[in-house]
Amino acid sequence: MKVAKFGGSSVANAAQIKKVANIIKGDAQRKFIVVSAPGKRFSEDVKLTDILIDLSDAKPNSETYESCLAAIHERFYEIVTSLGLEKNLLDELLKTLANLLESNTDHRNDCIKAFGEDSSAKVVSSYLRRIGLNAHYLNPKDAGIIVTDESGDAQILPESFSNLYRLRDLEGIYVIPGFFGYTADGKLTTFSRGGSDITGSIVAAGVQASLYENFTDVNSVYTVNPAIVSNPKEIKQLTYREMRELSYAGFSVFHDEALMPAFNAKIPVAIKNTNNPDKEGTMIVAEKPTKQNGVVGIASDTGFSSIYISKYLMNRELGFGRKLLEILEKAHISFEHIPSGIDDLTVIVRDHQLSQKKEKHIIEQIEQSLHPDTVKVHHDLAIIMVVGEGMMNMVGVAQKATSALAEADVNIVMINQGSSEVSMMFGVEARDMHKAIKSLYQKYFG
Amino acid sequence: MKVAKFGGSSVANAAQIKKVANIIKGDAQRKFIVVSAPGKRFSEDVKLTDILIDLSDAKPNSETYESCLAAIHERFYEIVTSLGLEKNLLDELLKTLANLLESNTDHRNDCIKAFGEDSSAKVVSSYLRRIGLNAHYLNPKDAGIIVTDESGDAQILPESFSNLYRLRDLEGIYVIPGFFGYTADGKLTTFSRGGSDITGSIVAAGVQASLYENFTDVNSVYTVNPAIVSNPKEIKQLTYREMRELSYAGFSVFHDEALMPAFNAKIPVAIKNTNNPDKEGTMIVAEKPTKQNGVVGIASDTGFSSIYISKYLMNRELGFGRKLLEILEKAHISFEHIPSGIDDLTVIVRDHQLSQKKEKHIIEQIEQSLHPDTVKVHHDLAIIMVVGEGMMNMVGVAQKATSALAEADVNIVMINQGSSEVSMMFGVEARDMHKAIKSLYQKYFG
Numbered sequence: 079m080k081v082a083k084f085g086g087s088s089v090a091n092a093a094q095i096k097k098v099a100n101i102i103k104g105d106a107q108r109k110f111i112v113v114s115a116p117g118k119r120f121s122e123d124v125k126l127t128d129i130l131i132d133l134s135d136a137k138p139n140s141e142t143y144e145s146c147l148a149a150i151h152e153r154f155y156e157i158v159t160s161l162g163l164e165k166n167l168l169d170e171l172l173k174t175l176a177n178l179l180e181s182n183t184d185h186r187n188d189c190i191k192a193f194g195e196d197s198s199a200k201v202v203s204s205y206l207r208r209i210g211l212n213a214h215y216l217n218p219k220d221a222g223i224i225v226t227d228e229s230g231d232a233q234i235l236p237e238s239f240s241n242l243y244r245l246r247d248l249e250g251i252y253v254i255p256g257f258f259g260y261t262a263d264g265k266l267t268t269f270s271r272g273g274s275d276i277t278g279s280i281v282a283a284g285v286q287a288s289l290y291e292n293f294t295d296v297n298s299v300y301t302v303n304p305a306i307v308s309n310p311k312e313i314k315q316l317t318y319r320e321m322r323e324l325s326y327a328g329f330s331v332f333h334d335e336a337l338m339p340a341f342n343a344k345i346p347v348a349i350k351n352t353n354n355p356d357k358e359g360t361m362i363v364a365e366k367p368t369k370q371n372g373v374v375g376i377a378s379d380t381g382f383s384s385i386y387i388s389k390y391l392m393n394r395e396l397g398f399g400r401k402l403l404e405i406l407e408k409a410h411i412s413f414e415h416i417p418s419g420i421d422d423l424t425v426i427v428r429d430h431q432l433s434q435k436k437e438k439h440i441i442e443q444i445e446q447s448l449h450p451d452t453v454k455v456h457h458d459l460a461i462i463m464v465v466g467e468g469m470m471n472m473v474g475v476a477q478k479a480t481s482a483l484a485e486a487d488v489n490i491v492m493i494n495q496g497s498s499e500v501s502m503m504f505g506v507e508a509r510d511m512h513k514a515i516k517s518l519y520q521k522y523f524g
Numbered sequence: 525m526k527v528a529k530f531g532g533s534s535v536a537n538a539a540q541i542k543k544v545a546n547i548i549k550g551d552a553q554r555k556f557i558v559v560s561a562p563g564k565r566f567s568e569d570v571k572l573t574d575i576l577i578d579l580s581d582a583k584p585n586s587e588t589y590e591s592c593l594a595a596i597h598e599r600f601y602e603i604v605t606s607l608g609l610e611k612n613l614l615d616e617l618l619k620t621l622a623n624l625l626e627s628n629t630d631h632r633n634d635c636i637k638a639f640g641e642d643s644s645a646k647v648v649s650s651y652l653r654r655i656g657l658n659a660h661y662l663n664p665k666d667a668g669i670i671v672t673d674e675s676g677d678a679q680i681l682p683e684s685f686s687n688l689y690r691l692r693d694l695e696g697i698y699v700i701p702g703f704f705g706y707t708a709d710g711k712l713t714t715f716s717r718g719g720s721d722i723t724g725s726i727v728a729a730g731v732q733a734s735l736y737e738n739f740t741d742v743n744s745v746y747t748v749n750p751a752i753v754s755n756p757k758e759i760k761q762l763t764y765r766e767m768r769e770l771s772y773a774g775f776s777v778f779h780d781e782a783l784m785p786a787f788n789a790k791i792p793v794a795i796k797n798t799n800n801p802d803k804e805g806t807m808i809v810a811e812k813p814t815k816q817n818g819v820v821g822i823a824s825d826t827g828f829s830s831i832y833i834s835k836y837l838m839n840r841e842l843g844f845g846r847k848l849l850e851i852l853e854k855a856h857i858s859f860e861h862i863p864s865g866i867d868d869l870t871v872i873v874r875d876h877q878l879s880q881k882k883e884k885h886i887i888e889q890i891e892q893s894l895h896p897d898t899v900k901v902h903h904d905l906a907i908i909m910v911v912g913e914g915m916m917n918m919v920g921v922a923q924k925a926t927s928a929l930a931e932a933d934v935n936i937v938m939i940n941q942g943s944s945e946v947s948m949m950f951g952v953e954a955r956d957m958h959k960a961i962k963s964l965y966q967k968y969f970g
Binding site: 322323326335338384386390391393394395396397399400403404407410412413414415416417418419420421422423424470471472473474475476477479480481483484487488489490491492493494495496497498501502503505 | 768769772781784830832836837839840841842843845846849850853856858859860861862863864865866867868869870917918919920921922923925926927929930933934935936937938939940941942943944947948949951
């Protein structure tokens with residue numbers, strides 16, 4: 079039994095939904111289907127969820143309100159009519175939305191935001207029935223997806239998994255809207271953005287699927303960001319750990335934490351393309367044969383800063399590092415890495431955590447309580463992760479990477495290796511990132 | 525004006541002291557001379573200071589006591605007679621020792637330990653006079669070397685430097701015993717072991733010497749440990765920072781912290797060989813021309829352990845690192861380095877800090893308060909430092925090092941680069957250290 083999740087672009091319009099239906103029809107194992115809200119039909123298009131967010135905040139009868147409503151109406155009109163579904167369905171959807179807009183509960187905005195996924199599931203299940211499948215819409219409440227009462231950041235509660243497990247015995251195909259669950263007292267509550275992946279992963283774990291298929295609009299996970307290297311090689315197989323390390327530094331196929339429920343239940347995950355479903359895609363598995371060890375991908379991300387602190391005999395001063403981390407913690411800054419010399423320490427943080435005001439405050443705190451010889455901040459760093467199982471025990475892995483960077487005339491600002499068994503991390507100036515990645519790609523995959 | 529310090533092997537016997545005298549005579553600038561206690565004359569010999577320590581602990585008239593006394597008598601007998609000095613001097617030295625042994629002050633042991641240096645200074649100054657120089661013994665109290673009241677770890681007090689500065693105007697040559705100073709209320713107090721280097725450096729800083737010459741029994745500082753690579757290249761010039769980084773990982777020419785007073789006063793330091801004084805030696809300077817930038821030396825040391833901790837989403841957990849360092853701090857363990865992955869951290873510590881009992885305690889603490897997914901300790905690591913000014917901004921430095929390690933079939937357990945501007949640090953298995961060093965040496969200096 080498989081769980082298939084279809085992202086926003088897969089249900090963006092009637093033509094896409096027909097592809098989805100064909101995929102579902104093509105494999106009798108595809109029993110639980112999770113859908114996103116209609117996404118972008120073209121690159122300048124607006125996702126339905128963004129329209130819903132604007133709508134929920136707009137004053138009734140205001141210009142924004144009316145234009146949002148019109149846009150929603152237009153999209154579902156196209157979908158329902160082009161799929162040849164009954165007009166009743168469109169009326170029902172719009173009636174539901176109208177009721178939500180008029181309601182005044184504390185979870186009103188969650189309900190409006192979730193309208194896109196919920197409607198998608200109704201449309202897709204209707205269309206599946208229309209083409210002769212025994213398909214049903216399944217509300218997350220009826221599916222037993224119970225979450226904490228945190229709007230926009232709901233956390234799954236453990237009983238959900240046993241609730242979901244009971245669904246295995248049902249006859250037919252069930253289409254579940256992604257992105258939301260219900261609190262124990264029945265209030266609709268949304269996950270964080272991109273939450274349809276969370277639902278898919280939870281359902282896969284709950285029903286103990288043999289495979290969780292995540293359908294997107296790319297053929298696979300790529301060895302490197304296609305925006306930097308054109309037509310990069312595809313990754314056939316990845317381990318969970320590799321996926322996680324790649325995701326850290328900007329691999330944005332999906333939110334890696336969303337996959338955790340599936341990972342924890344050891345469900346293999348397939349990344350596939352709705353527009354090209356015969357393509358093999360990428361399999362994400364718990365373990366792979368050691369003979370496949372080696373560098374599997376290169377990820378990169380900008381937006382890092384470093385705080386450099388030097389003080390003679392620092393490493394004799396018991397508590398120095400702890401006090402430093404305490405200053406950062408009080409300012410609510412979590413550190414990424416701490417390369418260190420004999421008499422110096424550098425803390426790498428994400429730029430977005432370091433407003434000008436916070437930076438000034440932290441420097442003052444460091445000066446006052448640690449009395450360093452020097453403290454300075456360096457912005458505009460990029461982090462590059464070279465990822466692969468077994469790297470830790472391979473002779474020459476570092477050599478290959480450092481050669482690639484030297485050949486590209488890139489100065490290495492930082493190397494961090496020695497904790498993760500599956501990755502090696504380099505810091506470079508942000509302006510050097512593209513040429514660094516290109517050269518690393520050539521070295522490992524060229 | 526120069527300050528010259530002679531180590532234990534330089535004053536180990538009469539023949540060596542004659543060399544010292546010739547060196548002093550050879551340059552009229554050598555005005556302040558600091559001497560160690562007589563050291564080893566051959567590799568199985570015992571340093572006089574070790575005999576004195578045994579003596580100070582021994583019961584009067586015990587076998588140890590008598591044999592120590594006899595050994596001391598024998599050494600000074602050889603020195604005094606072979607140098608053709610008057611027998612009065614020998615009697616005076618032995619009388620002084622006898623008085624110290626009988627005394628009962630709280631600094632008795634410091635006084636006995638310092639007897640070696642004190643006697644050396646008396647002998648050397650007498651011999652210099654005998655060969656026609658205007659030389660004087662100068663007691664540290666008269667020189668104005670004022671220290672804190674911490675036996676075996678005295679710290680210099682700032683007034684010492686201005687006291688010493690006044691000595692510049694004296695006529696003649698002054699021989700000062702190393703290793704000890706006096707508290708403000710006049711108690712003799714010793715520095716940490718190897719403290720003659722501390723005295724030399726303090727005197728050089730105090731009198732504002734144009735050069736501080738540190739005479740040992742090696743021709744220079746070497747680019748790599750001669751016990752690992754035979755006949756390694758000599759280092760002609762080093763910066764203070766390079767020296768410090770090299771010292772950290774086992775470069776044992778001298779205790780780098782001892783040089784700090786000279787470094788702070790920006791006095792250049794020359795490392796020279798008493799047995800080969802015409803050799804240029806190694807100059808340690810504050811700055812050197814950037815055209816001389818590049819790798820200057822490779823140091824290495826064993827005796828490190830790593831504590832590996834992994835926990836999913838660790839880097840989201842504000843305070844995780846701080847709590848970990850707090851646990852180590854409470855156990856009085858100072859960390860050396862903290863390489864980190866996304867979901868893991870490794871703390872590198874010196875083995876000697878991690879007794880089995882402490883290790884067990886720390887693991888328990890980490891498990892109880894941080895709830896990690898994994899925690900494990902890895903022993904027998906070696907640290908290798910590749911050191912050189914300007915490394916930070918050189919493309920290809922990491923490549924050269926990692927290539928050398930790959931060619932030697934050495935797996936890199938850790939790379940730490942990015943904080944120090946003058947070094948790059950590698951962790952390898954202790955068993956791989958020698959082949960790693962040999963290969964790095966070939967690459968940079970072969």
